[in-house]
Every structure is written in C-alpha cells, then in structure tokens.
Amino acid sequence: MRLPGRPVMRDFSRGTAHLSVNTATLRKQLTLPGIVEACAARGIPAICPWRDQVAAAGLDATARQIKDAGLVLSGYCRGGFFTAADAAGLKAALEDNRRAIDEAATLGAPCLVLVVGALPGALQGTPAYTDMRLARSQVVDGIAASLDYAKAAKMPLAIEPLHPMQAADRACVNTLEQALDICDALDPERTGALGVALDTYHVWWDPKLEAQIARAGKQRLTAYHICDWLNPTRDLLNDRGMMGDGVIELKKIRGWVEAVGYTGFAEVEIFSDRWWSLSAGEVLDTCIARYQTVA
Amino acid sequence: MRLPGRPVMRDFSRGTAHLSVNTATLRKQLTLPGIVEACAARGIPAICPWRDQVAAAGLDATARQIKDAGLVLSGYCRGGFFTAADAAGLKAALEDNRRAIDEAATLGAPCLVLVVGALPGALQGTPAYTDMRLARSQVVDGIAASLDYAKAAKMPLAIEPLHPMQAADRACVNTLEQALDICDALDPERTGALGVALDTYHVWWDPKLEAQIARAGKQRLTAYHICDWLNPTRDLLNDRGMMGDGVIELKKIRGWVEAVGYTGFAEVEIFSDRWWSLSAGEVLDTCIARYQTVA
Numbered sequence: 001m002r003l004p005g006r007p008v009m010r011d012f013s014r015g016t017a018h019l020s021v022n023t024a025t026l027r028k029q030l031t032l033p034g035i036v037e038a039c040a041a042r043g044i045p046a047i048c049p050w051r052d053q054v055a056a057a058g059l060d061a062t063a064r065q066i067k068d069a070g071l072v073l074s075g076y077c078r079g080g081f082f083t084a085a086d087a088a089g090l091k092a093a094l095e096d097n098r099r100a101i102d103e104a105a106t107l108g109a110p111c112l113v114l115v116v117g118a119l120p121g122a123l124q125g126t127p128a129y130t131d132m133r134l135a136r137s138q139v140v141d142g143i144a145a146s147l148d149y150a151k152a153a154k155m156p157l158a159i160e161p162l163h164p165m166q167a168a169d170r171a172c173v174n175t176l177e178q179a180l181d182i183c184d185a186l187d188p189e190r191t192g193a194l195g196v197a198l199d200t201y202h203v204w205w206d207p208k209l210e211a212q213i214a215r216a217g218k219q220r221l222t223a224y225h226i227c228d229w230l231n232p233t234r235d236l237l238n239d240r241g242m243m244g245d246g247v248i249e250l251k252k253i254r255g256w257v258e259a260v261g262y263t264g265f266a267e268v269e270i271f272s273d274r275w276w277s278l279s280a281g282e283v284l285d286t287c288i289a290r291y292q293t294v295a
Numbered sequence: 296m297r298l299p300g301r302p303v304m305r306d307f308s309r310g311t312a313h314l315s316v317n318t319a320t321l322r323k324q325l326t327l328p329g330i331v332e333a334c335a336a337r338g339i340p341a342i343c344p345w346r347d348q349v350a351a352a353g354l355d356a357t358a359r360q361i362k363d364a365g366l367v368l369s370g371y372c373r374g375g376f377f378t379a380a381d382a383a384g385l386k387a388a389l390e391d392n393r394r395a396i397d398e399a400a401t402l403g404a405p406c407l408v409l410v411v412g413a414l415p416g417a418l419q420g421t422p423a424y425t426d427m428r429l430a431r432s433q434v435v436d437g438i439a440a441s442l443d444y445a446k447a448a449k450m451p452l453a454i455e456p457l458h459p460m461q462a463a464d465r466a467c468v469n470t471l472e473q474a475l476d477i478c479d480a481l482d483p484e485r486t487g488a489l490g491v492a493l494d495t496y497h498v499w500w501d502p503k504l505e506a507q508i509a510r511a512g513k514q515r516l517t518a519y520h521i522c523d524w525l526n527p528t529r530d531l532l533n534d535r536g537m538m539g540d541g542v543i544e545l546k547k548i549r550g551w552v553e554a555v556g557y558t559g560f561a562e563v564e565i566f567s568d569r570w571w572s573l574s575a576g577e578v579l580d581t582c583i584a585r586y587q588t589v590a
Binding site: 165 | 414417420422425426427431458459460462463464467468469470473499500501502524526527528529531542543544
C-alpha cells in the first residue's frame, strides 16, 4: 500500500537506467575514450567527464564519441576556483569558467559542476590569505559574474558544497544550506540557471540535510552524486568508498532527493587509491551491482 | 581609539594568564603528574586532563597535586559517547557519565566536556547501525538523562561539536548551531548547566560560526579550545597544527568569543604525531610563544 504523500522511489534494482559514472572514478585506469567505451559496453547510459580528460582526448572528438556511443552527460566537471590573491587572478578565473561553460555546451552537458575554490594557493601548499569571509565573498562574486554568460549558453551552474575537511583548499562552500543561500541571492527567481550538485560524500553528516534538500526543491537539485564514507577514512581526499562499503544512508538520502521530484542520474564519483588500483571492468561491474542494491 | 560597541580583546602578548593546556597534547611524552609539574614550572595556570590519565595517576592524588601546584582546571575530558546498540549499552553510558561528573567535581573542573558519540561501535570498526537520526536522538536523550545529576553536582556539561569528518565515529553533533539547538531544547532557561565547548579545529570552517557564537552568548560558551588546521592535513585525527602553523583565523574567532563576554581560558588541545614526537618542554614553550603571538 502506498501511503498518501509518500512518493515511491525509483526502482534501481534492475538495469542501469539512472546510473552515471563520473570519469574521475576510472582516471588512473583508462583515458576518456576508453571510459566511454567501457561504460557503453555495460549499458551505463551516462557519464560526467572532467576537463583535463576531455582536453587530453580533444573536445570535439569527445563530443562525437559520446554521441556515437549513445551516451549522455550527467554533468561536466568542473568550473569554479573563483578565489584569487589579486585582480588578475580573479579575472583569469572568470575567463577559465567561460571556457568551461563553452566546453560543457559543446558536450551537451546538463550542467557545469562548480567546485568553488577556497583559500587561493592553498591547494598548491601556500594560501595567499586566510580570510574565509573574503574567499566566500570572492566565490559569490565569481558565480554572479559567470551567471549571465552561463544563461546565454543555456548552461546551468551547479554549486557543489564540499565536505568541511576541504574548506581550506578546495571549496569554501561547505553545506547545502550555504549553497542554497547563494542560489537565493543570485537567482531568486529560481530560473534553473543556478542550482546545486549534491554529493552524498560531502553532505551525509549534515543534521540539516533533509530540510535543506526539501528547501532546494527539484529546480535547484541539478545533480546527485553518490559514493560512501568509509569507517575509518584514511585520507582526506582519496579514500572514498564504493556504495555499500561505508556508513552513508544512501537510500534514505535518495528518498529525500526524489521526494522533491529529482528524476536525474545517480552519478558515481569515487576518488580512491583502492578502486583506482583495480581493473576498470571490475570497478564498473561493482558500480552497477551496488547501484542496483544499495544506492 | 576604541570604537563604540567594539570590545577590546584581552592582551595575550605577555604572560600566560589565560592559557590552559589540554593534557592530551602531551600524552605521549609524560604521565599526568609530569604534565602538571611541567605546566606549573612554566607558569601555565590551567590544564584540562583526560580521564584515562587521571585514572592512571589516581583521582585523589591528582586532585591534590593540581591543588598543591596552584593550578586550576579549564575542563575535564570527557564524558559523552551516549549512543549504543541496545538498552544495556545506553544504560552503561549513562552510568559512565555519572562517574565522569563525579570525577570532574572531585577535581574541581568548571565543566565536563562531552564528546557525544556517533554510530555505536564505529570507533571500534563496526558500527551497530548507520541511522544518524537515531544516533542524534540517543545523544539528546543521554544528555537529558545526565543533566539532573550534573546539576546536583553543580557540574556544567559542555557539548563539543566535532568536525564533520568525525561524524561517523566520534560525535554526531557537528556544528555549533546543532549543539546550541540541543542546549535550547534541554536548558531553555539558560541556567548555565549546559553549554558548549568550542574548539577552533572543529568549527573554523563553518560559515555560520560568528552568528552562532553570538547566539551562544557568554552563558553557553563554557570552554574555548585552540589549535590550527594544517594545509594540507594528512590524517583525520592526529594531524592538528600548533597555533600559527595553519589557516585558522584564531584572533578573529577569539574576538567573536570575547565579544559575547567569554573570559575563560584558551585551552590548547593538539592531537599530533608530530608534536607528540617532540619533548614536552619544547611543546609547552611553543604553546606559550604562540599563545602570546597568534592566538
């Protein structure tokens, strides 16, 4: 019996209709053309490629190969890194984001994922400053300055809140609430031009997660990424877990996401020295099996 | 010129009047009696000891030694770990917290710090369940069930929000906002019996930090811990930085804390394989120097 008001979740137990693979998951095993081939061979209908992989394979060739293989994109990784130590750096970041938007459009991506940046230079080891409020204000300015260009290209921008353990070096947007505050400020009309990429790895711990997913609604839930939080976790970047190997309540979170009307892909994105050490086939077969059982 | 409404921060540049050392900072170098001695010898007026160290040295002997040395406590570490897989486990946790409250009272601590617990068993490697909402509800129940005992003992409980990267195994209270929500629920009269232990390491990343510190106010800011976030951070537990070696805006955060009237100690708590490998004297001298310059 279906309870009133309680939407039935999509059935993932057969097939792969809603599965996407973020190509970073296989970046150590295969080049992008090989990943496209391997996904197509297994009936995985979507991927989310990274810019460096696309650049290595060629933008137009990649667009063609993906189309010929019958795949679609669940997103394009990534724009962002809007913070900088000086005006020249801020300008360069905006220009780079425009290129990323153009590439995403050429590839037919449904959104450009934004890893917004944090303390500039921190990722390279030496932060130019430590003022988190300044970093956050530069991020808002950078998204604001990119939005018209993105709208003209009909390319939605998806802010990805990153886990607080990556607040210093990768993204100073660290909760879904904070990302939605930015959406409210820059796109109050909810045009769909600005949304969020929700990655279970980054947000699973958040006591406000369910409420903020409801707040986001379908229009702002632009992408949904899955993997698992291992217990224990041995590295802050490259020890993500395969779905089912950790503690994240994946079905519960997907239930919240689908309750607001999300109908897009569940995109598997796993940065993991362990999974990078296995064959691409084994990784993809495991992705499919876990997608069907625990995601 | 002092701007109206802008409180002057306490001057830490000379002396050690507001410095406390959490004894975990030296747990690999010295036993508790040795730490008390070393702190007293340097004019450090306060410590925050851990239960296991106190147990090893003897509760009454420790209370005596601390008093004789002229030291005071800035807190007692730690109660908490309220979650469990079954009723027996929940009961055992409550009993253990009562013992911790009694010990804190014997030692004359101003508060018992609560690391509230998370998925039960996760710290030992095997979580008994993964339902974060259940864990959080067990935590609220556990604090509620401990509060009368704590009040009778005149021992304030200080909820310590832990960094979200420790949400699975150590504490499912992960933001100051969440901790204050619990305070509001269980002690709406703001009696002072329930507050928070604010550790810069756990909360520095939070975009709502300043606002939530203002919300906490003097009555709920029961303890203030300092150390630094290293960039990069190589371990989720034991790679904390000495103040000044990382990216946390320590003076800015202390400014927010003192703006609401906090007059207590700045307690240095550093879990670090690097600092544990140095001599206790070198660590303490560095703590004093950094306290005077960057904290």
